[in-house]
Amino acid sequence: MIKKRFFLKLLSAYLVLVILYTLIAAGLFIYQSNEHVNRELYRKQAVYLEQMRDQADMKLRFALTLSDQMKEQESIVAYARNPQRDYANITSIYNELQKSSNAFRDFGYRIDITKDNDDLVITPSYTITKDRYWSEMGLTPDSDEAEDMGVRRTPKPYEADTLITLTKKVEALSGSTLYFYLSFHERYLLPVLGLDGESAIAILDGERLLAYKSAFQAEQKDEVRDNVLPTVQSGKDGLSFRDGLSVHTLRSQVLPTWTFVYVAERFAPWSAMKEQLTVTGFVYVLLLLLGGGLAYWISRRMYLPIGHVVSLLRSDDDLEEKESEERDEFTFIRDTTARMKRANEQMREAMMQSRVSLKDKLLRDLLHGLLPQEQAAAELEKHGLVWLASPSMVGVVEFASYSEVASHYTKEALVTFKSQLQLLLSERLSEEGLCEVFDFDYRRMGIMLQGDDSERAKRIVSSVLMEIEASVGLRLVAALGDPVLAGGEWERAYRQAVQWLDYGVLRTSRLVIVRSDLDGQMNDRFYYPLDGERELIGSVIRGQRENVFLLLQRLLDENRSREAIGGTGWTHFVYALQNTVNRILQQLNKVLDTDEGEVAEALRKLHHAAEDAEARSALFELFERLIGLIHSEQKMLDQTQMQGIVDYVHEHYTRDLSLSEIAEMHRFSLGYISGAFKKHTGENFKDYLNLYRVKKAKEIMDTEKVKIAELALRVGCNNVNTFIRMFRKYEGVSPGQYASNSGSERS
Numbered sequence: 001m002i003k004k005r006f007f008l009k010l011l012s013a014y015l016v017l018v019i020l021y022t023l024i025a026a027g028l029f030i031y032q033s034n035e036h037v038n039r040e041l042y043r044k045q046a047v048y049l050e051q052m053r054d055q056a057d058m059k060l061r062f063a064l065t066l067s068d069q070m071k072e073q074e075s076i077v078a079y080a081r082n083p084q085r086d087y088a089n090i091t092s093i094y095n096e097l098q099k100s101s102n103a104f105r106d107f108g109y110r111i112d113i114t115k116d117n118d119d120l121v122i123t124p125s126y127t128i129t130k131d132r133y134w135s136e137m138g139l140t141p142d143s144d145e146a147e148d149m150g151v152r153r154t155p156k157p158y159e160a161d162t163l164i165t166l167t168k169k170v171e172a173l174s175g176s177t178l179y180f181y182l183s184f185h186e187r188y189l190l191p192v193l194g195l196d197g198e199s200a201i202a203i204l205d206g207e208r209l210l211a212y213k214s215a216f217q218a219e220q221k222d223e224v225r226d227n228v229l230p231t232v233q234s235g236k237d238g239l240s241f242r243d244g245l246s247v248h249t250l251r252s253q254v255l256p257t258w259t260f261v262y263v264a265e266r267f268a269p270w271s272a273m274k275e276q277l278t279v280t281g282f283v284y285v286l287l288l289l290l291g292g293g294l295a296y297w298i299s300r301r302m303y304l305p306i307g308h309v310v311s312l313l314r315s316d317d318d319l320e321e322k323e324s325e326e327r328d329e330f331t332f333i334r335d336t337t338a339r340m341k342r343a344n345e346q347m348r349e350a351m352m353q354s355r356v357s358l359k360d361k362l363l364r365d366l367l368h369g370l371l372p373q374e375q376a377a378a379e380l381e382k383h384g385l386v387w388l389a390s391p392s393m394v395g396v397v398e399f400a401s402y403s404e405v406a407s408h409y410t411k412e413a414l415v416t417f418k419s420q421l422q423l424l425l426s427e428r429l430s431e432e433g434l435c436e437v438f439d440f441d442y443r444r445m446g447i448m449l450q451g452d453d454s455e456r457a458k459r460i461v462s463s464v465l466m467e468i469e470a471s472v473g474l475r476l477v478a479a480l481g482d483p484v485l486a487g488g489e490w491e492r493a494y495r496q497a498v499q500w501l502d503y504g505v506l507r508t509s510r511l512v513i514v515r516s517d518l519d520g521q522m523n524d525r526f527y528y529p530l531d532g533e534r535e536l537i538g539s540v541i542r543g544q545r546e547n548v549f550l551l552l553q554r555l556l557d558e559n560r561s562r563e564a565i566g567g568t569g570w571t572h573f574v575y576a577l578q579n580t581v582n583r584i585l586q587q588l589n590k591v592l593d594t595d596e597g598e599v600a601e602a603l604r605k606l607h608h609a610a611e612d613a614e615a616r617s618a619l620f621e622l623f624e625r626l627i628g629l630i631h632s633e634q635k636m637l638d639q640t641q642m643q644g645i646v647d648y649v650h651e652h653y654t655r656d657l658s659l660s661e662i663a664e665m666h667r668f669s670l671g672y673i674s675g676a677f678k679k680h681t682g683e684n685f686k687d688y689l690n691l692y693r694v695k696k697a698k699e700i701m702d703t704e705k706v707k708i709a710e711l712a713l714r715v716g717c718n719n720v721n722t723f724i725r726m727f728r729k730y731e732g733v734s735p736g737q738y739a740s741n742s743g744s745e746r747s
């Protein structure tokens with residue numbers, strides 16, 4: 001019964017999720033479909049109105065241009081100058097008007113001419129007195145001769161049409177005034193109503209209706225003309241809604257007082273949805289059936305591991321207990337896992353203590369020279385380590401004989417010992433001044449002390465190491481590099497300390513090695529510049545085999561010229577190369593095992609090389625192995641993993657992400673994952689993250705009003721000024737300007 005009860009609960013939960021998901025999916029489908037139809041319909045209406053405006057403007061522009069040209073004609077000029085009525089000249093004008101009217105009949109307009117000191121109006125069809133002309137055209141002498149570009153609307157019942165007349169005044173040189181009456185037929189200005197559904201088009205002059213054509217039913221046709229059109233704001237472009245109607249308006253580009261209007265029934269989504277209900281209903285039922293079957297299958301599959309876990313955790317004692325006490329599977333699993341949790345508590349604590357902190361990582365990067373000077377200064381201030389910019393000492397502490405210690409203790413015990421020793425070192429050294437003790441790898445710890453007195457630092461560290469040896473029985477040795485007098489020299493001091501620890505004679509007789517202990521022991525006659533090492537490391541990380549061997553050959557040639565091969569200088573050169581190998585392996589998240597492995601074997605050959613041929617063979621073999629490691633790492637990092645990293649950025653872009661954090665998470669070198677990320681996305685990590693944050697910020701501003709400071713935090717920028725600069729860099733405008741533009745578009 002327990003199994004059946006749990007199974008039914010599980011199945012019910014999944015069925016509820018399936019039903020909700022299907023409802024939401026169907027609703028979203030219908031909503032998106034309606035929105036798409038809505039947008040497309042309004043777009044077509046706007047395009048139709050724009051085409052109507054352009055056609056009408058073309059006719060207006062042509063008529064006005066023609067009238068401007070006509071006023072320059074000799075016959076018109078003579079007509080304006082002659083105060084007496086010259087019928088030959090009038091006949092000439094009449095012929096010109098008739099010719100123009102016949103040539104442009106399809107444009108649907110005509111031009112009539114008169115002047116202020118003559119009672120005769122010349123038209124393309126006849127000449128007529130002003131009183132009769134004004135009566136015919138619905139004009140008035142007082143207003144229409146005084147107003148330039150005045151407009152009158154004259155219905156022509158016997159022609160089933162309406163004339164729209166513009167009066168254009170022209171002051172002639174003779175002092176008289178010419179009047180051009182430009183009359184347009186309404187049916188030529190208004191196109192055919194070509195879109196589906198009931199609609200209407202109109203032309204307004206200010207608030208006055210000039211032309212109107214409607215496909216609405218009679219009652220609604222009058223309603224639109226008498227109640228909707230008078231409320232339209234002329235001279236304003238856009239889309240508005242009134243009484244279930246959508247109203248598009250567009251100003252004329254020729255006559256600014258004219259406004260073209262398109263009125264249509266507002267889109268009714270539910271009426272359109274009726275056509276989709278059959279398809280949507282079929283899809284909904286199909287999704288429910290598929291989802292129900294999938295929920296049943298998943299429920300059965302999910303219960304199988306529960307039974308399997310119970311059978312694995314159950315012992316004979318549990319069987320006897322079950323006979324006397326009824327417990328369901330989850331109670332049993334909970335009790336058993338609680339016991340397991342308590343048993344593993346100490347192990348988890350030890351693992352947590354062994355994790356590298358961000359401050360430890362910073363100090364390691366400093367000593368390996370992985371941070372530029374400016375970035376290093378900022379990070380030191382961030383972690384409260386500004387004192388490291390003043391004179392300080394850098395050192396390395398390790399087990400005197402790691403192989404002997406490892407043979408007596410397990411790895412877990414060594415991790416615990418090392419954590420305790422690190423804590424003890426930090427406590428004792430802190431009593432003498434500012435210091436930092438941090439983890440390097442499974443066998444070494446780094447120390448950084450304030451001050452530049454090597455002998456004093458040696459005494460302090462020696463005293464602490466002797467106390468540790470006396471209390472826990474573990475012998476440690478340390479080396480302190482030359483004092484660091486300026487930022488950026490930490491890497492040099494660290495390399496010295498590591499190199500000096502490799503002197504077997506010194507580490508057996510001293511607890512702490514400093515520069516003064518090396519007198520008479522060291523011959524520095526070898527060539528290995530810092531820039532050359534950096535170039536070598538970069539070429540190995542990028543897998544540039546030919547460049548690596550070219551650099552190695554150059555080092556061999558230079559050291560051969562200094563007679564370093566086979567002598568003491570060669571030993572120091574090999575130690576320097578070993579440090580280089582350690583740096584490369586650290587970027588691969590690997591540690592050099594000096595007792596076994598192909599790289600360690602190549603290093604041993606290099607140490608014992610006495611001739612040029614042996615040195616070259618061992619050196620090339622060593623770096624061939626390293627390049628092989630790089631290639632194997634490259635094969636591991638395929639497109640799927642890179643896409644996973646991109647998905648991680650999309651999911652966690654609101655956090656303070658760094659490429660080093662992602663590299664450590666996926667156990668790849670920072671240099672390699674940086675190049676792979678850029679190759680996969682086309683952008684470096686910082687630009688890609690910032691571009692994605694800007695994209696999400698735009699999406700938020702497009703849908704809601706939000707303060708810039710709040711918006712910056714929502715997309716992962718803790719500093720609002722940084723966010724504003726970043727947004728302006730990629731978009732060319734500030735977030736506030738973008739939000740204003742977006743808000744005006746929404747309205």
